[in-house]
Amino acid sequence: NDGRTDKMIAKIENGKLNIYNLDIDALASKFNFSGGQIKDAISSARNFAMVKNPENPAISMEDLYRGCKAQSNKSLSAFAKNIPPRYTWEDIVLPKDIEAQLREVSGYIKHKGKVYTDWGFDAKLSLGKGLNVLFSGSSGAGKTMAAEVIAKESGLDLYKIDLSTVVSKYIGETEKILRKIFLEAETSNAILFFDEADALFGKRSEVKDAHDRYANIETNYLLQKMEEHEGIVILASNFKANIDEAFLRRIHFAVEFTSPEEGLRERIWTHIFPDDTPINEDVDFSFLSKFKITGGNIRNIALNAAFLAAGDSSDDVRMEHIIRATKREFQKMGKLCTSADFGEYYELVK
Numbered sequence: 001n002d003g004r005t006d007k008m009i010a011k012i013e014n015g016k017l018n019i020y021n022l023d024i025d026a027l028a029s030k031f032n033f034s035g036g037q038i039k040d041a042i043s044s045a046r047n048f049a050m051v052k053n054p055e056n057p058a059i060s061m062e063d064l065y066r067g068c069k070a071q072s073n074k075s076l077s078a079f080a081k082n083i084p085p086r087y088t089w090e091d092i093v094l095p096k097d098i099e100a101q102l103r104e105v106s107g108y109i110k111h112k113g114k115v116y117t118d119w120g121f122d123a124k125l126s127l128g129k130g131l132n133v134l135f136s137g138s139s140g141a142g143k144t145m146a147a148e149v150i151a152k153e154s155g156l157d158l159y160k161i162d163l164s165t166v167v168s169k170y171i172g173e174t175e176k177i178l179r180k181i182f183l184e185a186e187t188s189n190a191i192l193f194f195d196e197a198d199a200l201f202g203k204r205s206e207v208k209d210a211h212d213r214y215a216n217i218e219t220n221y222l223l224q225k226m227e228e229h230e231g232i233v234i235l236a237s238n239f240k241a242n243i244d245e246a247f248l249r250r251i252h253f254a255v256e257f258t259s260p261e262e263g264l265r266e267r268i269w270t271h272i273f274p275d276d277t278p279i280n281e282d283v284d285f286s287f288l289s290k291f292k293i294t295g296g297n298i299r300n301i302a303l304n305a306a307f308l309a310a311g312d313s314s315d316d317v318r319m320e321h322i323i324r325a326t327k328r329e330f331q332k333m334g335k336l337c338t339s340a341d342f343g344e345y346y347e348l349v350k
């Protein structure tokens with residue numbers, strides 16, 4: 001492995017370390033580190049050994065392995081962002097059946113051991129033990145929020161992969177990064193959340209040039225990884241129709257997030273403001289629910305309305321602020337503010 005072993009040995013001898021059971025080859029083949037990373041890995045291994053036995057801090061293979069893992073976790077964070085899940089079932093407002101589907105996903109995670117191991121599905125059917133979930137639906141419908149709810153409920157870490165940084169223009173790089181991400185997810189038992197999955201999971205193109213051929217190889221690689229992976233993968237896409245058939249066949253749950261109906265919008269409106277935000281009595285949530293917008297739009301409007309209120313030195317958020325913020329959100333969406341929509345508040349948005 002291209003001198004990696006030698007590099008590690010040099011570092012270790014340099015540090016005059018007392019290491020037993022040393023198997024440098026094993027480490028060097030697992031971790032493709034730079035000199036600096038090796039140094040850091042060794043120094044965290046030394047810390048682990050110190051904590052275990054301060055009198056005689058001999059570094060074991062186990063310590064070194066942990067040190068290396070800590071380093072590779074660090075490199076993972078360049079491509080995958082750890083999202084501390086904030087939301088619970090109380091926060092997310094969805095049609096009954098969609099919520100039921102999400103609870104089934106959650107139940108799958110919870111009862112995997114029982115069904116596969118205790119009840120023997122494992123031995124009887126040679127299924128992939130992983131779980132692949134697709135969330136589709138328009139922007140702001142609550143896909144990221146739902147991933148957080150599931151992570152929180154199951155107590156697993158949630159890693160959001162920024163595909164724009166992963167899909168590299170350098171041949172071979174994307175696969176290397178993906179391999180790293182999946183390996184790390186396996187050892188840390190994390191949920192992998194591929195946002196804007198269309199970038200990689202999209203329909204494979206006809207091969208017209210070398211670049212197309214290369215993009216297809218990457219997609220095939222990802223498909224294979226997803227199939228082998230024993231953990232949980234959530235893909236989010238704005239358009240289900242854009243997702244490659246071969247991916248869809250490997251999906252265990254496909255959850256389609258629809259735009260909320262008026263009744264749900266009213267529940268989102270009434271829950272969106274933090275408890276500490278003072279709301280004036282003139283705010284008419286049932287009027288606001290008539291606007292055909294998503295939860296994401298409502299979140300933006302609520303936040304902007306709070307800033308408008310603060311800017312006015314107002315003690316609380318009033319209907320006027322929310323209406324003005326709605327106008328801004330409409331402008332962003334390229335939507336006209338009509339008197340039919342805004343009724344008695346039309347004067348504020350003209």
Ligand SMILES: Nc1ncnc2c1ncn2[C@@H]1O[C@H](COP(=O)(O)OP(=O)(O)OP(=O)(O)O)[C@@H](O)[C@H]1O
Pocket residue numbers: 091092093094137138139140141142143144145146238268294295296297299
């Ligand atoms: N169903 C919902 N119930 C309650 N709040 C919601 C809902 N959908 C969206 N929101 C609010 O809108 C914000 C943005 O939603 P989220 O990021 O989950 O949308 P998304 O579907 O992931 O959008 P995108 O496709 O743009 O990533 C949430 O943080 C939340 O405040």
Ligand SMILES: [Mg+2]
Pocket residue numbers: 143144145195236
């Ligand atoms: Mg999202």
